[in-house]
Amino acid sequence: MLYPIIIQPNEQLRRTNQVVQELTDELVELLDDMYETMLAHDGVGIAAPQIGKNLQIAVVEVDENDRFDLINPQIIESKGKTIFVEGCLSIPHVFGTVERAEEITVRYFDREGDEMEVTAYGYLARAIQHEIDHLNGILFTDKVIEWIPEEALANYYEEHEND
Numbered sequence: 001m002l003y004p005i006i007i008q009p010n011e012q013l014r015r016t017n018q019v020v021q022e023l024t025d026e027l028v029e030l031l032d033d034m035y036e037t038m039l040a041h042d043g044v045g046i047a048a049p050q051i052g053k054n055l056q057i058a059v060v061e062v063d064e065n066d067r068f069d070l071i072n073p074q075i076i077e078s079k080g081k082t083i084f085v086e087g088c089l090s091i092p093h094v095f096g097t098v099e100r101a102e103e104i105t106v107r108y109f110d111r112e113g114d115e116m117e118v119t120a121y122g123y124l125a126r127a128i129q130h131e132i133d134h135l136n137g138i139l140f141t142d143k144v145i146e147w148i149p150e151e152a153l154a155n156y157y158e159e160h161e162n163d
Contacts (some may be wrong), residue, residue, distance in 0.1 A: 060128055062123050079102060084100075103119065
């Protein structure tokens with residue numbers, strides 16, 4: 001099932017979301033629905049509050065067939081700093097540079113209920129941090145260093161392809 005994306009301004013995007021207490025078939029189905037919704041909107045990540053669900057769950061896939069279903073994710077370690085442009089399904093046509101950790105280690109539960117840890121670098125680390133921010137009511141626009149007009153994105157990517 002495809003969900004509509006909650007668009008800013010909306011108070012649902014600003015709340016701290018509930019910790020998942022129990023893995024259910026409905027939760028697994030929600031993860032799949034979130035994934036399909038994310039793909040339908042050309043996203044690389046989506047968090048439950050973006051579809052109106054008050055839960056600590058997110059889905060991230062920056063490389064095809066490398067999907068992360070994150071239940072109750074927590075960053076337990078971070079290293080380095082990097083600045084790059086971000087956008088958001090909930091804030092269409094708005095882009096800006098944001099400083100994030102270059103490397104993170106995240107502890108979470110997967111769709112089978114197993115506790116997992118993953119160390120992510122670069123773009124994957126950025127996407128996971130962006131989605132975890134959503135779970136805490138933080139939007140990338142709260143952290144923007146420099147706004148990038150949509151028509152200037154191609155030039156920005158070209159100029160920073162080796163960053």
